[in-house]
Amino acid sequence: MVHFSAEEKAAITSLWGKVNVEDAGGEALGRLLVVYPWTQRFFDNFGNLSSASAIMGNPKVKAHGKKVLTSFGDAVKNMDNLKGTFAKLSELHCDKLHVDPENFRLLGNVLVCVLAHHFGKEFTPQVQAAYQKVVAGVANALAHKYH
Amino acid sequence: MLSAQERAQVAQVWDLIAGHEAAFGAELLLRLFTVYPSTKTYFPHLGSCADKAQLLSHGRRMLEAVGVAVQHLDNLRAALRPLADLHAQVLRVDPSNFPLLIQCFQVVLASHLQDEFTVEMQAAWDKFLTGVAVVLTEKYR
Numbered sequence: 001m002v003h004f005s006a007e008e009k010a011a012i013t014s015l016w017g018k019v020n021v022e023d024a025g026g027e028a029l030g031r032l033l034v035v036y037p038w039t040q041r042f043f044d045n046f047g048n049l050s051s052a053s054a055i056m057g058n059p060k061v062k063a064h065g066k067k068v069l070t071s072f073g074d075a076v077k078n079m080d081n082l083k084g085t086f087a088k089l090s091e092l093h094c095d096k097l098h099v100d101p102e103n104f105r106l107l108g109n110v111l112v113c114v115l116a117h118h119f120g121k122e123f124t125p126q127v128q129a130a131y132q133k134v135v136a137g138v139a140n141a142l143a144h145k146y147h
Numbered sequence: 148m149l150s151a152q153e154r155a156q157v158a159q160v161w162d163l164i165a166g167h168e169a170a171f172g173a174e175l176l177l178r179l180f181t182v183y184p185s186t187k188t189y190f191p192h193l194g195s196c197a198d199k200a201q202l203l204s205h206g207r208r209m210l211e212a213v214g215v216a217v218q219h220l221d222n223l224r225a226a227l228r229p230l231a232d233l234h235a236q237v238l239r240v241d242p243s244n245f246p247l248l249i250q251c252f253q254v255v256l257a258s259h260l261q262d263e264f265t266v267e268m269q270a271a272w273d274k275f276l277t278g279v280a281v282v283l284t285e286k287y288r
Contacts, residue, residue, distance in 0.1 A: 030266065031266050031269065034266050034267070034269075034270050035266070035269055035270040035273050052266050052267045052270070056266060109250050109253075112250070112254060113250075113253045113254055113257045113269065114257075116253075116254040116255075116257035116258040117257035117258070117261055117262075117264065118261075119258070120258050120259070120261055121258060121259075123254070123258045125174075125177050125178045125181035125182065126181060128178055128181070128182050128251075128254055129181050129182040132182050132183075132250075
C-alpha cells in the first residue's frame with residue numbers, strides 16, 4: 001500500500017484546492033485523446049474527435065473529463081485508502097468498460113502535465129513527485145479488482 | 148514516422164528550448180531524480196546528490212543530443228548511431244526508464260512554457276521523443 005508523508009499530503013491537498021476540476025478534467029481527457037490517439041477507442045460515441053481542436057472543444061470530452069477528475073478528487077480526500085475508495089470503480093472498469101489499466105497510467109501522467117501547465121513554477125519537482133505518486137496510486141487502485 | 152505538421156511542431160518546441168539547453172536539461176534531470184529516484188542508479192558519477200553544476204553540465208549534453216535529433220528527423224538512426232552504440236554497449240539504461248524521462252520532459256516544457264506549449268506540440272514532442280528512445284535502445288539485443 002502506498003504511503004504519503006505529511007509533506008506530500010499537504011502539497012497535494014493545497015494544490016488541489018486551487019484546481020478548477022471542470023476545466024482541468026476536460027483538458028486532461030482531451031490531451032489524453034490527442035497525445036495517445038489509440039485511447040479514443042473507448043469513446044466511439046463521443047462524436048467529432050477528428051482533430052486536436054475538435055477533441056479539446058468537444059462537449060462530451062469536457063463533460064466526461066469533469067466526471068473523471070471529480071472522482072479523482074476522492075483520491076485527494078482519501079490518500080490513505082485508495083484501494084478501498086476505488087474498489088467499485090475498479091470493478092466497473094474491468095467488468096463493464098474493459099479498460100486496460102495502462103490507460104489509467106497514461107491519464108495520470110497527462111493530468112500531471114496539465115497541472116504543470118496550469119501552475120507553472122509552483123509545480124516544483126517535489127510537488128510533481130507527490131502528484132506522480134498519487135496518480136500512480138489511483139491507477140493501481142483502479143487496477144486492483146481486475147481479474 | 149512524423150508527418151510534416153508534426154515535424155513543424157517539433158521544430159517549434161525546439162525553438163523554445165534552443166539557447167536554454169543547460170537550464171532545461173538540469174531541471175529535467177532534477178525532476179527525473181526527484182520523481183523517480185531509481186533513475187539515479189544510472190548516474191553514479193553525479194554523486195548521491197548531484198550539485199547544480201553537474202546537473203547543468205550533464206543536462207546540457209543531453210539536450211544538445213536532443214537538438215541533434217531535431218536537426219535530423221529524416222535520419223535519426225544515422226544521426227544517433229554513436230549514442231545508440233553507447234547506450235547498448237556501455238550505459239544499458241533499461242528501456243522502461245525512457246518514458247519516465249519523457250514524462251519529466253513534458254512537465255518541464257508545460258511548467259515553463261505554459262500556454263506557448265500547445266496540445267499539438269505536446270503530442271508531436273511525445274511522438275518524437277518516443278522515436279528517439281526507440282533508436283537509442285534498438286541495438287540492445
